Amino acid sequence: MIPQDALSELEVMLGERLSTGKSDLALHGRSETYHPEMPPDAVVYPLSTEEVAGIVGICARHGVPVIGWGTGTALEGHASALRGGVTVDFRHMNKVLEILPEDMLVRVQPGCTREALNTELRATGLFFPVDPGSNASLGGMAATRASGTTAVRYGTMRDQVRALEVVLADGRVIRTGTQARKSSAGYDLTGLFVGSEGTLGLMTELTLRLWGQPEATAAAVCGFETTGGAIEAVITAMQMGLTPARIEYVDVATVRILNAADGADLPERPHLLLEFHGSDEVVESEAARFGDIAGDLGGSGFAWATRAEDRTRLWSMRHRAYHTILATRPGATAVVTDVCVPISKLGEAIARAADDIAASPLAGPILGHVGDGNYHAILMVDRGDATEIAEAKRLSDAMVAHALELGGTATGEHGVGLGKLHLMEAEHGAAWDVMGAVKRALDPDGLMNPGKVVRQN
Numbered sequence: 001m002i003p004q005d006a007l008s009e010l011e012v013m014l015g016e017r018l019s020t021g022k023s024d025l026a027l028h029g030r031s032e033t034y035h036p037e038m039p040p041d042a043v044v045y046p047l048s049t050e051e052v053a054g055i056v057g058i059c060a061r062h063g064v065p066v067i068g069w070g071t072g073t074a075l076e077g078h079a080s081a082l083r084g085g086v087t088v089d090f091r092h093m094n095k096v097l098e099i100l101p102e103d104m105l106v107r108v109q110p111g112c113t114r115e116a117l118n119t120e121l122r123a124t125g126l127f128f129p130v131d132p133g134s135n136a137s138l139g140g141m142a143a144t145r146a147s148g149t150t151a152v153r154y155g156t157m158r159d160q161v162r163a164l165e166v167v168l169a170d171g172r173v174i175r176t177g178t179q180a181r182k183s184s185a186g187y188d189l190t191g192l193f194v195g196s197e198g199t200l201g202l203m204t205e206l207t208l209r210l211w212g213q214p215e216a217t218a219a220a221v222c223g224f225e226t227t228g229g230a231i232e233a234v235i236t237a238m239q240m241g242l243t244p245a246r247i248e249y250v251d252v253a254t255v256r257i258l259n260a261a262d263g264a265d266l267p268e269r270p271h272l273l274l275e276f277h278g279s280d281e282v283v284e285s286e287a288a289r290f291g292d293i294a295g296d297l298g299g300s301g302f303a304w305a306t307r308a309e310d311r312t313r314l315w316s317m318r319h320r321a322y323h324t325i326l327a328t329r330p331g332a333t334a335v336v337t338d339v340c341v342p343i344s345k346l347g348e349a350i351a352r353a354a355d356d357i358a359a360s361p362l363a364g365p366i367l368g369h370v371g372d373g374n375y376h377a378i379l380m381v382d383r384g385d386a387t388e389i390a391e392a393k394r395l396s397d398a399m400v401a402h403a404l405e406l407g408g409t410a411t412g413e414h415g416v417g418l419g420k421l422h423l424m425e426a427e428h429g430a431a432w433d434v435m436g437a438v439k440r441a442l443d444p445d446g447l448m449n450p451g452k453v454v455r456q457n
Contacts, residue, residue: 006062040081057171068198070140076417082451110139129154144415145195152371165205169443214277220304229298231347247371335392339403340412374412
């Protein structure tokens with residue numbers, strides 16, 4: 001429990017923006033997936049960097065853990081209060097602070113969501129491209145080094161964050177990076193904090209890279225006789241210099257589910273969903289060239305559309321796929337795999353995963369961002385069935401072990417949190433100890449989101 005002195009100090013600072021109500025605590029202890037509820041002891045709602053620094057300073061003096069919270073859409077228990085403490089909810093720090101159109105940059109507070117940012121940018125001719133599917137907060141996306149469907153062309157959050165303002169574990173406020181496009185001045189602290197999942201400090205401001213809105217956009221779907229043919233089409237397209245903005249894969253099980261739920265009317269075979277950005281000429285040319293590549297590799301039914309409503313329908317269906325899949329088993333949750341491998345090994349990785357799932361009593365449709373080698377199996381389980389959860393974890397760990405053999409990683413975009421913690425040593429070896437040394441240097445008392453990313457003390 002939080003010491004009463006600490007609660008009193010927080011109440012003096014925040015008034016009604018300090019909450020210890022059961023429903024509020026429960027909300028901030030939930031996970032989007034199978035992880036059990038782990039509520040904090042209190043939730044605070046700061047309005048400024050100064051308040052965040054004050055909150056962290058109070059918690060540091062009293063030995064109280066601090067956990068950051070964006071929109072709560074993370075999948076690996078990143079914001080679970082493993083040891084209780086105070087959850088810092090950034091919902092009120094949600095402003096777009098400054099748009100710098102000539103430099104193609106924007107300064108935002110961490111609670112600003114990606115959709116809110118793009119709404120603000122509409123009149124500028126610029127947009128922020130990273131699209132993890134959910135309307136996540138930009139602070140949370142940076143903290144987990146998120147990516148999503150557009151990473152194949154625009155990159156992940158690692159590639160978009162130019163500078164940060166961060167509150168450290170002792171309450172100090174630092175700035176990392178600049179608005180300049182490059183720098184050789186010292187360690188890359190911005191890169192260190194992006195992906196640190198709140199274990200080194202709390203981001204209170206982000207300077208992000210923007211991109212020009214494309215002149216034309218076309219979305220396409222294409223079915224394949226085999227998964228191998230679909231993956232080979234992706235590899236060939238990349239080798240030929242095509243630059244699609246999105247290349248998504250869905251397996252036969254996913255196609256059946258989307259047909260039933262969304263009336264997709266797709267043939268029951270593996271499919272690629274694509275999107276091309278550029279000028280009218282480039283979009284038309286790249287779509288046509290991909291159609292030719294697909295046809296040579298067993299692809300059929302290639303069709304593309306430029307109308308906004310058709311494209312929105314396609315990607316809305318893809319973004320809803322996780323919840324659509326879960327709805328096929330009412331009351332189910334999921335263990336969601338997140339491996340990423342070199343694209344040349346992707347077909348092998350998916351084939352092994354599909355065979356393992358077929359031999360298991362669990363259902364696990366497979367889909368993913370195949371343009372950058374990242375795939376997910378949605379392993380559906382009953383939250384209260386320990387046997388099912390253990391089997392799903394076994395399947396997930398087997399996929400990770402195979403991915404590491406192929407030169408890949410345990411997580412391409414979801415992050416470590418609680419769910420992938422036990423896999424870090426296998427992936428990083430002695431480098432995981434170095435991460436722990438960095439954690440101890442910046443957070444010697446282990447108060448910042450304890451139990452995540454690094455070895456538990």
